[in-house]
Amino acid sequence: MNIINFENIYVSYDLKPVLKDINLTIQNGEHWVILGSNGSGKSTLIKLISNDLHPNRKYPFTKEVFGKDRWSIFDLKKKLGIITNDLHNYFSVHGSFLTAYEVVLSGYYSSIGIFKHQDFSKEQHQKALEALEFLEILDIKDKKVSAMSTGQLRRSIIGRALIHNPEAFILDEPTVGLDIKAQYSFIKLIQKLSKNASIILVTHHLDEVFPEVSHVALVHNKTIYKKGLKNEVLTSSNLSEIFELDIELKEEQNRYTIGKIQ
Template identity: 70%
Template sequence: MIKHKSSLKNIIDFENIHINYEVGSPVLENINLKINTDEHWAILGANGSGKSTLIKLISNDLYPNTKYPFKKKVFGKDIWNIFEIKKNLGIITNDLHTYFETQGKFSTAYEVVLSGYYSSIGIFKYHDFTKEQHEKVLEVLEFLEILEIKDKKVHQMSTGQLRRCIIGRALIHDPKAFILDEPTVGLDIKAQNSFLKFIQKLSTRASIILVTHHIEEIFQEITHVALMHDKTIFKQGEKEKILTSENLSEIFEINIDLQKENNRYYIKSIGQ
């Protein structure tokens, strides 16, 4: 059962959203999306379909900028401070992972998680922490199943270990939901399997919004799927109704034979 800090029903409530980077060049068109707190979603689409832009829309890094009337609510609010929304919504991207690899490589696992209190890359002398906050870091590391590497530095970690630390950095705030952008990128087969099992565990603590182009990342607990194609949401709804060979063939523009076994989806064959 998902444990939420709030009884708010909607995580995301978007209607008729359009975004242009410049006049005449839409990057998202007619986005309609409603995600509730008792659901886990996968947002699936090919590269260039608009998935990354949708993440920026959800996180308030982008805002609708066209003449069309729209609704844009996150956790029931129209306007959020970016730092406040990220306490309620853990956003885990590969850009953040890369930033820690380059700018925070001498931080320990403990410090990466602790830095979540200040949304910083690293810990600085002027940062002040309570005893309770330090205790929370240890609890999070234990939940992440990496307590034994708490003193290990980022540059010594595997890709999977660092990714868990970055999730822990968000988990320190007990967010209501997580957005995970291509979470198994850079992981070998064994590490992918381990990480997906961890995400299943994470789904007991918060709603999961998985953004991916990999069918095999869609784990059993995912309840709903949104398919992105050509800068909009092609179809959305309950997983079993949306994940079909016909729909995937449409959004990936190639014939796909989708199969399901042991509650997991996989592509049996790809044709022309």
């Protein structure tokens, strides 16, 4: 099954086009990186996938997620774990009183917090503990968001999605705000997640392209400039085009770095 099947999609804000001619198919089991500069349209593309934005109906289009053209947000979140910096920041401000365990448990109701009217089964409590253990943060189960590091909160929010056993995760610039050690640890976590679910990683950082990534889509000028197999799309010439610099791409042991910029 396709996770995403988009054809000829345009998105506009107040009649101003923000995405144009989007054609993208991502199949279950594939791991993708969506790469582009700031302002290229990556965040808008995430909102299109999550149903927070809808196509401009002036143009004929196909927009299917998991084979359906209509989803309730609540049902979609059970199949597609979406981890954004906006969600992270929202928990930092409005969920600072929550523990890591409560952040994970709140995923059952897609709420920010745990409330008296919410009932949780013994199995749901157990699943929350298993998610914390899988993410290697069981030791901070009772730690409040206000006292967490950036990496700890991000893992807790992933746990919030993980309790539904989603078929895919969308991760929006997941290592922002992490130091070098935490970045390395987080990439290892993404690799661990990729064994059980498809990963769609949205970023402008080449060092986030982990070895299991099979496909790359390059976003440039509000459209998808190139897409396909990683070794065919992730090239010096293509990166030079989308970042509008003369870039030399280096690859060593399936990890990518910038060798030279002119």
